[in-house]
Amino acid sequence: xxxxxxxxxxxxxxxxxxxxxxxxxxxxxxxxxxxxxxxxxxxxxxxxxxxxxxxxxxxxxxxxxxxxxxxxxxxxxxxxxxxxxxxxxxxxxxxxxxxxxxxxxxxxxxxxxxxxxxxxxx
Numbered sequence: 001x002x003x004x005x006x007x008x009x010x011x012x013x014x015x016x017x018x019x020x021x022x023x024x025x026x027x028x029x030x031x032x033x034x035x036x037x038x039x040x041x042x043x044x045x046x047x048x049x050x051x052x053x054x055x056x057x058x059x060x061x062x063x064x065x066x067x068x069x070x071x072x073x074x075x076x077x078x079x080x081x082x083x084x085x086x087x088x089x090x091x092x093x094x095x096x097x098x099x100x101x102x103x104x105x106x107x108x109x110x111x112x113x114x115x116x117x118x119x120x121x122x
Contacts, residue, residue, distance in 0.1 A: 012097035014095070014096070014098070015098035017061070017089060018061065019063070019069075020062075020086075022070055022074055026078060037080050040101040040102050041064070041081020041083055043111050044081075044082065044084045044085065045062070045082060046112065047108065047111050047115060049065070051088050051099075055091070056091055056119040057089065059088075061086070062085075085100055087099075
């Protein structure tokens with residue numbers, strides 16, 4: 001399933017910007033089988049790392065990044081990965097958007113290419 005929005009940013013949807021809450025991620029983890037959680041966490045981790053280097057991105061919030069404020073607590077709390085949600089602040093206007101790896105159309109490489117296409121329109 002492809003996510004899109006009015007800004008034509010493909011897999012990115014509006015978000016609050018504080019990053020995904022650890023309690024919400026822990027609750028989501030309890031509802032997701034271990035293999036699926038690992039898969040979406042791996043895709044999100046790869047995409048989060050990619051986004052930190054992108055010139056169209058000002059900031060990234062993802063508990064799996066060692067530079068994230070919630071990393072230490074997340075690494076002690078979440079099991080099997082850091083979850084599917086990545087918040088991204090765009091450099092052009094400071095708007096926060098969310099990437100949700102549960103809606104991934106492919107593997108991590110395909111998702112990075114999908115994000116590149118979306119961010120290339122900025």
